[in-house]
Amino acid sequence: MTVIGFIGLGVMGAPMAANLVQAGFDVTGFNRSPAKVQRLVEAGGRGASSAAAAAEGADVVVTMLPDSPDVEAVLLGDGGVLERLAPGTIVVDMSTIRPDVARSLAAAGDARGVRVLDAPVSGGEQGAVDATLSIMVGGDASTFEAAKPVLDALGRTVVHVGPPGAGQxxxxxxxxxxxxxxxxxxxxxxxxxxxxxxxxxxxxxxxxxxxxxxxxxxxxxxxxxxxxxxxxxxxxxxxxxxxxxxxxxxxxxxxxxxxxxxxxxxxxxxxxxxxxxxxxxxxxxxxxxxxxxxx
Amino acid sequence: MTVIGFIGLGVMGAPMAANLVQAGFDVTGFNRSPAKVQRLVEAGGRGASSAAAAAEGADVVVTMLPDSPDVEAVLLGDGGVLERLAPGTIVVDMSTIRPDVARSLAAAGDARGVRVLDAPVSGGEQGAVDATLSIMVGGDASTFEAAKPVLDALGRTVVHVGPPGAGQxxxxxxxxxxxxxxxxxxxxxxxxxxxxxxxxxxxxxxxxxxxxxxxxxxxxxxxxxxxxxxxxxxxxxxxxxxxxxxxxxxxxxxxxxxxxxxxxxxxxxxxxxxxxxxxxxxxxxxxxxxxxxxx
Amino acid sequence: MTVIGFIGLGVMGAPMAANLVQAGFDVTGFNRSPAKVQRLVEAGGRGASSAAAAAEGADVVVTMLPDSPDVEAVLLGDGGVLERLAPGTIVVDMSTIRPDVARSLAAAGDARGVRVLDAPVSGGEQGAVDATLSIMVGGDASTFEAAKPVLDALGRTVVHVGPPGAGQxxxxxxxxxxxxxxxxxxxxxxxxxxxxxxxxxxxxxxxxxxxxxxxxxxxxxxxxxxxxxxxxxxxxxxxxxxxxxxxxxxxxxxxxxxxxxxxxxxxxxxxxxxxxxxxxxxxxxxxxxxxxxxx
Amino acid sequence: MTVIGFIGLGVMGAPMAANLVQAGFDVTGFNRSPAKVQRLVEAGGRGASSAAAAAEGADVVVTMLPDSPDVEAVLLGDGGVLERLAPGTIVVDMSTIRPDVARSLAAAGDARGVRVLDAPVSGGEQGAVDATLSIMVGGDASTFEAAKPVLDALGRTVVHVGPPGAGQxxxxxxxxxxxxxxxxxxxxxxxxxxxxxxxxxxxxxxxxxxxxxxxxxxxxxxxxxxxxxxxxxxxxxxxxxxxxxxxxxxxxxxxxxxxxxxxxxxxxxxxxxxxxxxxxxxxxxxxxxxxxxxx
Missing domain, CATH: 1.10.1040.10 (N-(1-d-carboxylethyl)-l-norvaline Dehydrogenase; domain 2)
Structure with a gap:
C-alpha cells in the first residue's frame, strides 16, 4: 500500500487527506495545529508531530500550504523534508505558489534524487470535499504517471500540462x-x-x-x-x-x-x-x- | 395553425425561420435579398416581397435585424409593419438593440393594441441552427406565455426576465x-x-x-x-x-x-x-x- | 464699437461678459435668471429679456451654455437666434458641446449667411475672471480673424485649430x-x-x-x-x-x-x-x- | 573643499559629475567603462579604477546607477564601498531604486556611522546637463542640510521629503x-x-x-x-x-x-x-x- 505523508491540513488539505484515507492509502498527516491532526486520526489516518515525521518513510509526500515561503520552509533548508527523503520518493506540492519557486523546488529535488511535482488545484473547498478538483500538474511525465493514482483520489480532471512549474x-x-x-x-x-x-x-x-x-x-x-x-x-x-x-x-x-x-x-x-x-x-x-x- | 411573419433572414434569422417551419408553423419570410427568401421557400416556408406583406395576417411577427434603426424602420413610421397589424397581434423582436428603443417600440405597440416583446438571443449561429438558443424576453407576462410555443421552437432556455426592455x-x-x-x-x-x-x-x-x-x-x-x-x-x-x-x-x-x-x-x-x-x-x-x- | 450679444451668464459667462464690457465692447446679456442679467447691468452692460433680444442687432453673438441641447435650443428652430441675425453676423459658441453638433450649427449658419465659430475654453472660473482662458477655435479662418479682438479680451491663449468642430x-x-x-x-x-x-x-x-x-x-x-x-x-x-x-x-x-x-x-x-x-x-x-x- | 566620489558616469551621471566639477568640488569618478572616466578627467575631475577607490577619502559619495541590485553591489557586501568609508561620510544615492532597498541601505549605513540619503531625480538628460533637476531627498534632516550644497549644484528644486526611502x-x-x-x-x-x-x-x-x-x-x-x-x-x-x-x-x-x-x-x-x-x-x-x- 502506498504510504503518504500529508503536510498542511487546512480548509483544503483536511478533506483531501481524508479522501486519500478513504481511497485506501496509508496517510500520515501533519499540521501546526494539533486539533487538525486529531481530526485526520479520527478519519482513519495517522498523526505526526512534525512535517519531517509525517514525511518519514513515505512513498509520496503531499504539501498543501498557504504560500511560497511556507513550502520552501517545509521542504528546503536544514532539517527540511527534502533531505530526509529516500531517493525516488515523490513530492507533490499542491499549494498555489510562484512558478519559479516550483521550478527551484524541482531542481532541489533532482539534486537529491527526489521527484517533485507541482500540482495546484482548482475547485475550492467543495471540490476538495467531493474529490472533484481540477489538478494541473507540472513535472516529469513518468513521475506524473507514478503519482496519478494518488491524484485521481483527489480530483476529477487530472492533467499533466508540462515541465516543472507548468502546473503553477x-x-x-x-x-x-x-x-x-x-x-x-x-x-x-x-x-x-x-x-x-x-x-x-x-x-x-x-x-x-x-x-x-x-x-x-x-x-x-x-x-x-x-x-x-x-x-x-x-x-x-x-x-x-x-x-x-x-x-x-x-x-x-x-x-x-x-x-x-x-x-x-x-x-x-x-x-x-x-x-x-x-x-x-x-x-x-x-x-x-x-x-x-x-x- | 399559428401564422408567423419573419422579417430578417440573415445568418441567424435564416436557420431560425427554418426551425419554425420544421416545428409546424406557417411561416412567411422577408429579406431585402430575394435569394434568402428563396431559401426559406425551399425549406418549406412562404416568401413575401416586403416586410409589410410578410406581416400581413400574421398572428406573430418575428424581427431579426442588425441594429436599432433597422428595427425602427421596419416597425414604425409611415407604412411600417406596426400600423398594419390587427390588434392583439404579437411582435417578437429578437434583434439585439438598445433597451430604450425596445421600450419605445413596446409603447408604440401598446398605442395600437399590438403586443410587443423584446427577445434577443445568445448562442450564435450554431445555437440558431440547433434551436438551442438562450432567449431572454422582456414584456408583458401574458404575451410571453402566448409567444412561448414559438420561442420554444427556437431555443432551449427561454426565460421571461421582466418588463419591456428587460430582455435587451x-x-x-x-x-x-x-x-x-x-x-x-x-x-x-x-x-x-x-x-x-x-x-x-x-x-x-x-x-x-x-x-x-x-x-x-x-x-x-x-x-x-x-x-x-x-x-x-x-x-x-x-x-x-x-x-x-x-x-x-x-x-x-x-x-x-x-x-x-x-x-x-x-x-x-x-x-x-x-x-x-x-x-x-x-x-x-x-x-x-x-x-x-x-x- | 462692436456690439455683442452674450447669452448665458453662469459661473463662466458672467465674468466673461463683464470682461468684454471692461474691454470697451457694447455688451447686451441674457440669462434665464434675471438676477444674473442685473449683475451684468451693474457691471456696465445692458440687459435683455430674451436670447433673441440680446442678439438683436449684434455684430457678434456669444453663447456660453451648459450642453449641446441648450445651444441648439437657443440658436436653431422657430424663433431661434440664428434666423434673426443679419447676414455676416458672427456667432461664437463658447460652450463645451459635441463636435458634430458644432459642425451642424456651422452648417445651419452657412445656410443663412451667419458665420459660426466653436470656441470652447479651458482655465476654469479663475481663468474666466482673470481673462486668462485658453480658447480653442474651430471655423473659417477669416471669421476667426474677425472675432479675435473679442476673444483676446477673454483669454490669453487664443488659437485657431481648424475647421468647424475642431475647437470642440x-x-x-x-x-x-x-x-x-x-x-x-x-x-x-x-x-x-x-x-x-x-x-x-x-x-x-x-x-x-x-x-x-x-x-x-x-x-x-x-x-x-x-x-x-x-x-x-x-x-x-x-x-x-x-x-x-x-x-x-x-x-x-x-x-x-x-x-x-x-x-x-x-x-x-x-x-x-x-x-x-x-x-x-x-x-x-x-x-x-x-x-x-x-x- | 568638499571631496566627492562619484560612482556611475552614464547618460545622467556624466553631466552631473561634470556639473559638480564646474561648481568647484573635487570630484573623483568611477565607471565600469574607462572611456567615461576619461571624459570626466577631461572635464577637470579625477578618475578612479574602482568604486572603492573613487569613494576613498571622500566627504560625499554619490551613486547614480541603473537599478537596486547595482547599488547594493557597489555599497554593500565584502569590499563594498560602505565598509571603507570613515564614520560621518555622506552617501547620496541618486539612482531610482526600490524604497525598501533605500531604507535598508540607510540602516546599513547607520550601523557603520555612515549617513545615507536617497535622492533620486526627475528632469531627464537635459535637466542633468542644465543642472535643473528636481531632486527628492529622503533621510535625516541634518544630513540633508549637510549635503544640500552638493545637490544645489545639480538641480533647481531640491526638497527634503521625509525619512529614508521617502525620496524613492x-x-x-x-x-x-x-x-x-x-x-x-x-x-x-x-x-x-x-x-x-x-x-x-x-x-x-x-x-x-x-x-x-x-x-x-x-x-x-x-x-x-x-x-x-x-x-x-x-x-x-x-x-x-x-x-x-x-x-x-x-x-x-x-x-x-x-x-x-x-x-x-x-x-x-x-x-x-x-x-x-x-x-x-x-x-x-x-x-x-x-x-x-x-x-
Whole structure:
C-alpha cells in the first residue's frame, strides 16, 4: 500500500487527506495545529508531530500550504523534508505558489534524487470535499504517471500540462480568468439591478448561453444571496494575482484585463474585506456605483 | 395553425425561420435579398416581397435585424409593419438593440393594441441552427406565455426576465460578460504560451475548474486553431458594447472591466478586424505582447 | 464699437461678459435668471429679456451654455437666434458641446449667411475672471480673424485649430487629459500618504520635474486641503467625457486611459458627488484604498 | 573643499559629475567603462579604477546607477564601498531604486556611522546637463542640510521629503504620473489626428489650460516629430513602474490608472521598443487604433 505523508491540513488539505484515507492509502498527516491532526486520526489516518515525521518513510509526500515561503520552509533548508527523503520518493506540492519557486523546488529535488511535482488545484473547498478538483500538474511525465493514482483520489480532471512549474503557471492563468470573470459577473449583476431586471431569471438565461461559466453557476447565487462566507478568501486570491502579474511581467505578456482584476481585488482587500469570499467583488461594484443592496 | 411573419433572414434569422417551419408553423419570410427568401421557400416556408406583406395576417411577427434603426424602420413610421397589424397581434423582436428603443417600440405597440416583446438571443449561429438558443424576453407576462410555443421552437432556455426592455438589458449584460471573458481567455492563452505550457492540456484542466466557461469551451479551441471565421463578428460585438456602455452610463453603474473590454474590442475593429470572429481578441493580446503565432 | 450679444451668464459667462464690457465692447446679456442679467447691468452692460433680444442687432453673438441641447435650443428652430441675425453676423459658441453638433450649427449658419465659430475654453472660473482662458477655435479662418479682438479680451491663449468642430474636438482632448491627470495625481497623493511621505513637499518637488502640470499646481493643493468646492463640477466633466468617449468611438481611436478616467468620473458621480469639484477624484481613490482622510 | 566620489558616469551621471566639477568640488569618478572616466578627467575631475577607490577619502559619495541590485553591489557586501568609508561620510544615492532597498541601505549605513540619503531625480538628460533637476531627498534632516550644497549644484528644486526611502517613494509617484500623462497625451494626439485637427496648434492651446503639463511641453513635440530617441528609455520606465506597482500593492493603495500605464509601458517594451524614449507610447496608441503616421 502506498504510504503518504500529508503536510498542511487546512480548509483544503483536511478533506483531501481524508479522501486519500478513504481511497485506501496509508496517510500520515501533519499540521501546526494539533486539533487538525486529531481530526485526520479520527478519519482513519495517522498523526505526526512534525512535517519531517509525517514525511518519514513515505512513498509520496503531499504539501498543501498557504504560500511560497511556507513550502520552501517545509521542504528546503536544514532539517527540511527534502533531505530526509529516500531517493525516488515523490513530492507533490499542491499549494498555489510562484512558478519559479516550483521550478527551484524541482531542481532541489533532482539534486537529491527526489521527484517533485507541482500540482495546484482548482475547485475550492467543495471540490476538495467531493474529490472533484481540477489538478494541473507540472513535472516529469513518468513521475506524473507514478503519482496519478494518488491524484485521481483527489480530483476529477487530472492533467499533466508540462515541465516543472507548468502546473503553477496554469494555476496562475486559472486565477487570472476567475478573478476577471467574478468582476464581470459582479458588474453585470449591478447593471441588471440598476435597470430593474429580475436577476435570478437573468442569471438562469445567461447561464444557458455564451456568457455561461462556472463562476456564474457557483458564485452568482452567492452574490444574489449576499453570502460572502468563504469559499476562497480575497486575501488568497490577492496573493495569487501577485503571482500572475509578476509572471506576466517577467514574460512580457500584456494582461490588461487581468491587471485590472488584480487592482480591484487588491482594492477590496485594502478596504478590509480580505476575509470575504472573492464573490465580495460585488460589494465594490455596488460601492463604486453608489448603490446599496436595497437598490 | 399559428401564422408567423419573419422579417430578417440573415445568418441567424435564416436557420431560425427554418426551425419554425420544421416545428409546424406557417411561416412567411422577408429579406431585402430575394435569394434568402428563396431559401426559406425551399425549406418549406412562404416568401413575401416586403416586410409589410410578410406581416400581413400574421398572428406573430418575428424581427431579426442588425441594429436599432433597422428595427425602427421596419416597425414604425409611415407604412411600417406596426400600423398594419390587427390588434392583439404579437411582435417578437429578437434583434439585439438598445433597451430604450425596445421600450419605445413596446409603447408604440401598446398605442395600437399590438403586443410587443423584446427577445434577443445568445448562442450564435450554431445555437440558431440547433434551436438551442438562450432567449431572454422582456414584456408583458401574458404575451410571453402566448409567444412561448414559438420561442420554444427556437431555443432551449427561454426565460421571461421582466418588463419591456428587460430582455435587451439582459442581452447587454450577456455581451459585457462574453467580451470580457474572451479577453481573459485570450490573455491566459498568451500567458501560457509565453511560459511554454501545453495549451490544449491547460484548456482541458482549466475547463474543469472555476475558470471553466462556455467561452473557454467554444472559443479557446478556435483561438488555438487560429480560426477566426465568424461566428459572431467583432463589428457586431462592438455595436452591442456601445449599447452596454451607454446603458451603464445612463444608469450610473461602474463597469470598469466591461469598459476595458469595449475599448479592446473597439481597438480590434479599428485595426481592420471587424469581420473576424470576436475570438480574434487573441490577435490583439499577441500583438500587445510582441508575440507572433510561432512563438 | 462692436456690439455683442452674450447669452448665458453662469459661473463662466458672467465674468466673461463683464470682461468684454471692461474691454470697451457694447455688451447686451441674457440669462434665464434675471438676477444674473442685473449683475451684468451693474457691471456696465445692458440687459435683455430674451436670447433673441440680446442678439438683436449684434455684430457678434456669444453663447456660453451648459450642453449641446441648450445651444441648439437657443440658436436653431422657430424663433431661434440664428434666423434673426443679419447676414455676416458672427456667432461664437463658447460652450463645451459635441463636435458634430458644432459642425451642424456651422452648417445651419452657412445656410443663412451667419458665420459660426466653436470656441470652447479651458482655465476654469479663475481663468474666466482673470481673462486668462485658453480658447480653442474651430471655423473659417477669416471669421476667426474677425472675432479675435473679442476673444483676446477673454483669454490669453487664443488659437485657431481648424475647421468647424475642431475647437470642440480640441476641448474634448483637453477634458480627456485633465480627467486622467486628476486621477493620476489623486493616486500619487494617496500612494504618498500611505507611505508616510510629507505630501506638501512632495508636490513641490514633483511640480519641478516631468510630473509637473497645471493639474498638480492648481488641484493638488485643493486635494490636500480637502477643498472640493467647484471649480469645475464632476457632473460637467462627466458630460464632457461622454463627448470624448463617443467621439473616440466614432473615429475608432483607442483611448484606454481616457476610458478608465471616464469610468472613474462616472463612478464618482454615481456615488452622489456630482456637485463636487473634479478634484474629488481623490475621495474615490481613498475609498478604493480603504483609507480615510485621517490616515 | 568638499571631496566627492562619484560612482556611475552614464547618460545622467556624466553631466552631473561634470556639473559638480564646474561648481568647484573635487570630484573623483568611477565607471565600469574607462572611456567615461576619461571624459570626466577631461572635464577637470579625477578618475578612479574602482568604486572603492573613487569613494576613498571622500566627504560625499554619490551613486547614480541603473537599478537596486547595482547599488547594493557597489555599497554593500565584502569590499563594498560602505565598509571603507570613515564614520560621518555622506552617501547620496541618486539612482531610482526600490524604497525598501533605500531604507535598508540607510540602516546599513547607520550601523557603520555612515549617513545615507536617497535622492533620486526627475528632469531627464537635459535637466542633468542644465543642472535643473528636481531632486527628492529622503533621510535625516541634518544630513540633508549637510549635503544640500552638493545637490544645489545639480538641480533647481531640491526638497527634503521625509525619512529614508521617502525620496524613492516620491520618485515612484513621479514615474506613475509621468507614465500616465504620456499615455493621455498620446491618446489625445491620436484622437486629434483622427479628427483632422491641426495638432501643433492644438498642443499650443492645450498647453495654456488645465491640460498643460511638462509632458505636453517636452514630449508632445517629440511625438509630433516622431522623434523617439531617448531621453528616458522605455526599459527604465518599465523597471520604475515595477517599483511603483509593488509599492502600491504593499501599501494597499489602488492605482487603477497607474496600473494601466504600467501594463501599456510593459506592452510597448514587449513589442521590442524598450530602447525608445517613453514618448514611444504614441506608437502603441496608433497601432491599437489602426492608424499609421501618414493618417
Amino acid at each position: 503557471t496554469v494555476k496562475a492563468a486559472n486565477q487570472l480568468i476567475v478573478a476577471g470573470t467574478l468582476q464581470l459577473v459582479a458588474e453585470a449583476l449591478v447593471f441588471l439591478s440598476a435597470h430593474g431586471v429580475d436577476r435570478e431569471r437573468a442569471v438562469e438565461v445567461l447561464a444557458g448561453g455564451l456568457a455561461g461559466s462556472a463562476v456564474l453557476d457557483r458564485k452568482a447565487p452567492a452574490m444574489l444571496a449576499r453570502n460572502f462566507q468563504p469559499g476562497f478568501r480575497v486575501d488568497l486570491h490577492h496573493k495569487d494575482l501577485g503571482i500572475v502579474t509578476a509572471a506576466a511581467r517577467d514574460a512580457g505578456v500584456a494582461i490588461p484585463a487581468g491587471s485590472l482584476a488584480a487592482t480591484l481585488i487588491g482594492a477590496l482587500r485594502a478596504q478590509g474585506h480580505g476575509d470575504l469570499d472573492h464573490a465580495g467583488l460585488l460589494l465594490q461594484v455596488e460601492q463604486l456605483s453608489g448603490r446599496t443592496p436595497a437598490d | 438589458t439582459v442581452k447587454a449584460a450577456n455581451q459585457l460578460i462574453v467580451a470580457g471573458t474572451l479577453q481573459l481567455v485570450a490573455e491566459a492563452l498568451v500567458f501560457l504560451s509565453a511560459h511554454g505550457v501545453d495549451r490544449e492540456r491547460a484548456v482541458e484542466v482549466l475547463a474543469g475548474g472555476l475558470a471553466g466557461s462556455a467561452v473557454l469551451d467554444r472559443k479557446a479551441p478556435a483561438m488555438l486553431a487560429r480560426n477566426f471565421q465568424p461566428g459572431f463578428r467583432v463589428d457586431l460585438h462592438h455595436k452591442d458594447l456601445g449599447i452596454v456602455t451607454a446603458a451603464a452610463r445612463d444608469a450610473g453603474v461602474a463597469i470598469p472591466a466591461g469598459s476595458l473590454a469595449a475599448t479592446l474590442i473597439g481597438a480590434l475593429r479599428a485595426q481592420g478586424h471587424g469581420d473576424l470572429d470576436h475570438a480574434g481578441l487573441l490577435l490583439q493580446v499577441e500583438q500587445l505582447s510582441g508575440r507572433t503565432p510561432a512563438d | 474636438t480640441v476641448k474634448a482632448a483637453n477634458q480627456l487629459i485633465v480627467a486622467g491627470t486628476l486621477q493620476l495625481v489623486a493616486e500619487a497623493l494617496v500612494f504618498l500618504s500611505a507611505h508616510g511621505v510629507d505630501r506638501e513637499r512632495a508636490v513641490e518637488v514633483l511640480a519641478g520635474g516631468l510630473a509637473g502640470s497645471a493639474v498638480l499646481d492648481r488641484k493638488a493643493p485643493a486635494m490636500l486641503a480637502r477643498n472640493f468646492q467647484p471649480g469645475f463640477r464632476v457632473d460637467l466633466h462627466h458630460k464632457d467625457l461622454g463627448i470624448v468617449t463617443a467621439a473616440a468611438r466614432d473615429a475608432g481611436v483607442a483611448i484606454p486611459a481616457g476610458s478608465l478616467a471616464a469610468t472613474l468620473i462616472g463612478a464618482l458621480r454615481a456615488q452622489g458627488h456630482g456637485d463636487l469639484d473634479h478634484a474629488g477624484l481623490l475621495l474615490q481613490v481613498e475609498q478604493l484604498s480603504g483609507r480615510t482622510p485621517a490616515d | 517613494t516620491v520618485k515612484a509617484a513621479n514615474q506613475l504620473i509621468v507614465a500616465g500623462t504620456l499615455q493621455l497625451v498620446a491618446e489625445a494626439l491620436v484622437f486629434l489626428s483622427a479628427h483632422g485637427v491641426d495638432r501643433e496648434r492644438a498642443v499650443e492651446v492645450l498647453a495654456g489650460g488645465l491640460a498643460g503639463s511638462a509632458v505636453l511641453d517636452r514630449k508632445a513635440p517629440a511625438m509630433l516629430a516622431r522623434n523617439f530617441q531617448p531621453g528616458f528609455r522605455v526599459d527604465l520606465h518599465h523597471k520604475d513602474l515595477g517599483i511603483v506597482t509593488a509599492a502600491a500593492r504593499d501599501a494597499g493603495v489602488a492605482i487603477p490608472a497607474g496600473s494601466l500605464a504600467a501594463t501599456l509601458i510593459g506592452a510597448l517594451r514587449a513589442q521590442g521598443h524598450g530602447d525608445l524614449d517613453h514618448a514611444g507610447l504614441l506608437l502603441q496608441v496608433e497601432q491599437l487604433s489602426g492608424r499609421t503616421p501618414a493618417d
